[in-house]
Amino acid sequence: MAVFDDDDRPKRKIQHEIGQDLSLISVTELNERIALLREEIARLEADIAKKQSSRASADQFFKK
Known part of the structure; x- marks a missing residue:
């Protein structure tokens, strides 16, 4: 059986669910979230601005 170094383990992807209980989450993880x-x-x-x-260009073109 191979022993894994912590650096070799896949990193858990940080996800946040709105309204999730935060009591078991560390300060470091909260900052990451x-x-x-x-x-x-x-x-x-950025997508809204784009x-x-x-939309403004299209409105100008069609003189809305």
């Missing part, structure tokens, strides 16, 4: 959620918010905001720009 906050960073993950901030990245997702930035991604969503779509609004496309």
